[in-house]
Amino acid sequence: MIREMLTGLKITARYMFRRPITNFYPEEKPMIPPRWRGRIVLTSDPDGEERCVACYLCQAVCPVQCIDLQAENRPDGRRVAKRFDINFARCIFCGFCEEACPTYSIQLTPDFEMATTVRTDLVYHKEDLQISGTGKHPNYSFWQVSGVTIKDKEKGEAINEAAPSNYRSNLP
């Protein structure tokens, strides 16, 4: 019995002279890898317009169904989210939404400091989610690739598009 006690004390004594590993959070911020899956944001195009085209794919893929949005057509031809809600009380930060997003709009960030004592505060709306930066994909702009006309981009002006054909002509 004495032997067991001494073994225990030995371990205690060993740790007494080790350097403590306490992180002084929040005074000292931890190092979070850039691909950490934390608080979700909606990013913007390189031209500063919101990227999300309200395609509903993130809503469809989300395994806990914490995303809810409604599409709307803007007068300039762009489709955007009229309403975009993520319930972070339910989100499991799996990153599926980011993977499904065809426009690189929705992205997970290294921020995890979202604690609150009010549950409803965890439902983030579009104004809480939208950021002005491009996030991880600085150069991609969906609207410049898509064939849909928007203001300042007519048919044939998207990347790798020929000028509109003329169906009234049979010439080659």
Add this chain to the structure above:
Amino acid sequence: MAEKIKVTIDGTEHEVEAGENILQVCLDKGMLIPHFCYHEAMGPLGACRLCAANIAPAADKPGRLEMTCMTRASAGMVINVNDEYATKFRKSVIEDLMLNHPHDCPVCDEGGECMLQDMTVITEHQHRRTRFPKRTWKNQYLGPLVHHEMNRCITCYRCVRYYGDYALGSDLGAYGSRNRVYFGRLNDGVLESEFSGNLIDVCPTGVFTNKRFREVYTRPWDLQTARSVCVSCSVGCNVLPGFRHTDLRRIKPAENDAVNKYFMCDRGRYGGEFVNLPSRLSDARVSGTSMMTEDGIDAVAAQLKDIATKHGAGAIAGLGSQRASLEANAALTAVLKALGSDRVACFGSQADREAARLAASITASRELPTPSLPGLEKADFVLSVGGDLTAEAPMLDLAIRQAVRQKAPLFIVSPRAGSLDKFATASLRTAPGTEAGIVKEIAAGGGKDFVAQVATALKSAKSPVILCSTLHGDAALVGAVYQLAKSANTADRPCGLAYYYKSANTAGVALARKDESPEAIAADAKSGKIKALVVLERNAAAEPALAEAIAQCEYVVAIDCYENATTNDASAVLPCVAHYQSFGTILNFEGRAQHFSGLNIPGSATMASSEVLLNIAERLGASEIIQGLDFHDVYDITTESGKAVDGIRTGDSGALVKSDSKPTAPPSAKPASTGMVAWHIHHTFGSEELSAMSPPIAELAPAAGLELNPEDAKSRNLSDGQNADLTKEFGVSGLLTVNAGLAKGTLGIRVIQTAVSAPRKEVTA
């Protein structure tokens, strides 16, 4: 029936009919052969080259690549869909089709129900290998219903085959050549067809999409849907209304082999937005105070009981609804019975009532065959009498167009030319009230010109069909058409006869055992004999025969889904859910009982009108009456198979009802008036009460007003665009349109109901 033969598909033997389309056989058996241009309604074309399979005429013969949609089954045929070369071929076809396809899926409204997405996934095509720029097109403005995004086209030709070949529209075509074929109109403009919305379903890609749905877009997988039946006319097309959050987002046709197979009309497709009206009712309102529906029901039951005890049973009457279910109308009779009354009026005038009741009893007697929509398509003689089919029962028109495509002669007798007239072999413009005489002449066999032509064609036809409108309150015409069909009907040559009606369930309420003329009820309400009126889903205050009665009656209970003149005026309003959220059974023009379902969505009332009424009956202590409530007691109907009508379920093909009694004798025709006769013009868009409130339908509706034949206008010194005041003679005035397609001696009054919804009434909370 064709002979049964055996074919081998992918190693398994299947029994099929000789000559059957191989692609259809495979699809029916649940095998997914990629395809685009083939559509069951329009048949094969062989344009897309996607349905290729290796087909050998016999097991010992070499096979070769063939289009399954263009191949007919023959005995011993060996079909290898999964053949390596065929699989590769299909993949390369998709790759070619995708060469110019834009990167649009995230913003394309077809996404989620896109055939091109599905076929691309099935064939496992993944990367666009070419670097050449993509061909692009400019879009066209096609009106308020259909959105055009031409870049997405894969040149399957389905759209023009549907629009031009099937629906006989003339303003959509394929233009250009080789790899530059454009599908659209010659110039921007509103699509002329009343069936243009079907382009959305027919096009396998997102070129044609629903412009209204686009504004409140949501992916189809997020829509909450319960199968329903269209409420916009008496054809009873099956539909899938899709809801999300608090609103109806879109309506799509649902397949029903006995009614509408793939298609529906634009009025039905776009007419459902009345469900979303800001004036939809969600709370009860009793003497200006808003309350929960349950409390409102209590208050109404107490008040009705009070009136019954004070003034006797005869002091209460009901106004039944032609757009509410059989259940709701039966529940109304239960409430009245609980109060000791049996006075109900379901129609707007005695003339309408006579015509509809006679027509419904003729149909339900099942003495003559009633053609269904698929039956109509096969007719080889069509006579349409009394109304404008396209406007009054749109899908009947589309079915007749199929008969016309098969070279069936089409004859039209009516006071005003409609869209169908351009396909008619001959049409006769005749003043209202004179049609019955012409039908009699046809039956008599003599006559000349038009009459002789119709009589001869009818004699030589093998499956003739006669269609007659009941919307204009001409019972003599209903009777005359019946006599004509009867005389043409022989054992070896059945003559189909169909009547069509004003509303979705007019045929149902027309078979009610108890129904009074509205004039009688109105007179008693005005004289004070009737003290209370229970109005079921009906804007009775807007009906000329009843407006005064509603205004003068002491106590009016209105049960409806939206605010209108009647609910505005009523002493008590009980809200019910709109048709597409409701459930029940309705009878279509052929007397087919169809059950429909609905969803409860937030933001609207919670009860169907039938439930509201049964709750009132229960509060009146009439649980015994509710228990004993039997369709057969209320309506003169059983199904053809003898099964009770209550047994019909949503989604089955419905059941034809029949009645035990013989049709009543038709009244003799009124002597044709020598002067001008007023005639209500029904338009495809804007004339039906509920759909007219839908914004896209209201946009397409013509302006209200009057119409006159050029000669009549001249003799009255009136010209086009002038304000015509005919208040003295007909009690109407309005903007005059001179229409050469209107019979002489007819004053056309356009029925436009785009503004029937009233603003919500102020309430004290």
